Amino acid sequence: MKMEVANFEPSASTFSRRQFVAACAGLPFLTNFSFEAPFTNSVNGKINTADLGKTLIHEHVLVDFIGADKISPNRWNHDEVIKKVLPYLLEIKKRGFQSIVECTPAYIGRDVALLTKLSEKSGLNLLTNTGYYGASDNKYLPAFAFTETAEQLSKRWIAEFENGIDGTSIKPGFIKTGVNGGPLSEIHQKLIHAAALTHLKTGLTICSHTGPALPAEQELEILKANGVSPTAFVWVHANGSNEEFVKLGKKGCWISLDGISDENVEKNAELILFLKSQNLLKQVLISHDAGWFRPGEPNGGDFRGYTTIPDKLLPLLKSKGFSYEEIKQLIVTNPANAFAIKIRKI
Template sequence: MQSEENFAYSVKGKIAVKDLGPTLIHEHVLVDFIGADKITLDRWKHDDVIKKVLPYLLEIKSRGIKSIVECTPAFLGRDVVLLQKLSELSGLNILTNTGYYGASDNKYLPSWAFTETAQQLAERWVKEFEVGIEGTAIRPGFIKTGVNSGTLSVLHQKLIKAAALTHLKTGLMICSHTGPALPAREEIDIFKKTGVSPKAFVWVHANGTDEEIMDVSKSGCWISLDGIGPDNIDKHVKLISLLRSTSLLQQVLISHDAGWYRPGEPNGGEFRGYTTISDRLLPALKQEGFTEKEISQLLVTNPANAFAVKIRKL
């Protein structure tokens, strides 16, 4: 029986997770790297972005993808009205986010992120979930934050605690741009101290030695292999096969970290499409002996489990 917890939020509203279907869990429609102190929504025009991006969305829809998790955070180009328009035009479900991104040495943090407490930041993010983002009725479908690749600074510890507090109020999954195992372990420690299960944490850009990845994964966190491209298919087939052999396939999420429209560049700049998984990785996995059920685990079951709105306590 479908429980009341088995739902997510897309930019078009509440959706049963069973209706997400094949999902790419880390992609971008638009990213603006100008900085939190300079970014404004008038730096791009919706019609221009739609003209550029829509064909790429229709391309993955034709390959059976039904949903994408759009990971551009606030102050880096998050535009929920644009995403809603693209969702309606493409027929794809698109999930957006709340939270702040501290990686890249805090260039994309608003001024108050430096002075407010974790509790105050969490209240801002919870409000977006309860009321809607930027005057709309659009709710975030997950929390997006980010930290630098070394040991966590005091500021980044605060961002992670704020994400944990937000999760306890909303049940939204925490997707943190992390990278190496060191900050991932430190984030998991903060989650545990705040009473949040590591199962509420997506280790974004998970990387390291095989041993490090396996060790951190023992916590129960999600392993996000989100940099899949034409030049690293063999590497990912090997790693996904290893994770399967150690009974960790149910924690693996896959995506490209591709896109994206770049404001300020001619015609939005270079755009990387989202088809490598469909066209290259899946055939390679099947060649390696992966079953249709295991492919479905990666593209359908795991995203549905990860992005279901559910408070995950220790």
């Protein structure tokens, strides 16, 4: 059973962006301000978050687990990857999705040239990232990440935001980092500190592969100490007790349920219902953490598609009483809010 939730239309009373700006222009206390609509960066350039549409917030196209000391883009061929991946992207586009947040970090297979080709061929908006990934016991951290300071690391990430990634004009739409599941090590504390500094300079949202509530709470403490709002933090692979979900959710962070598969649809639906009952639905993000082409494996290895959410989860939520607006909240409104880079110029 499939559920169609595309083509959301505003009510007749909704202001257009042009009407809003025109209205504000007549207010004397706002004449010294200029407004820019919330935006993010896709691999094809700047995009208003209002135009992201139905969005999957945590997916992968290609991931290479060989390690930061051995990885090279020569390990994969773009044409082979495109042949494997493109049908899966077209499959989700047919279901009305318009955007995918591609979460593969540097030194694990981030390839912005490949993503640009796939975006052009699929017609989907694809977002890429800056940042480094410390989970899996630092296997995917470059050697300099161990010796440089948080300030030095953040300068690297800020440079990608300001100048582009890998010599291109492509800019990141978010920060992706990762930590182990236990108490934060010294180097993982440094990664979160660097992410905080980068956010303060760029406005990019921080998505941290985290898992349990303990490291997530410690990450929030580091962000708070650096003046970063919890609303700029996505608790990736969020898991824990109901009490832990509520405790961290009430702090204001995004709760990312991004491992949704055919096997755990019912479990995730019940968790989403619980979070709704705690008035936390506006902070919930959902995705599959699916894909991906694996360099070194025959034909890129097994690939898991991105269709469980539209084909199974959303119809299940609807059967459990979710309204059209609540479905829209999960797959349109929340992603747009979570990944917006809001700038106010004076």
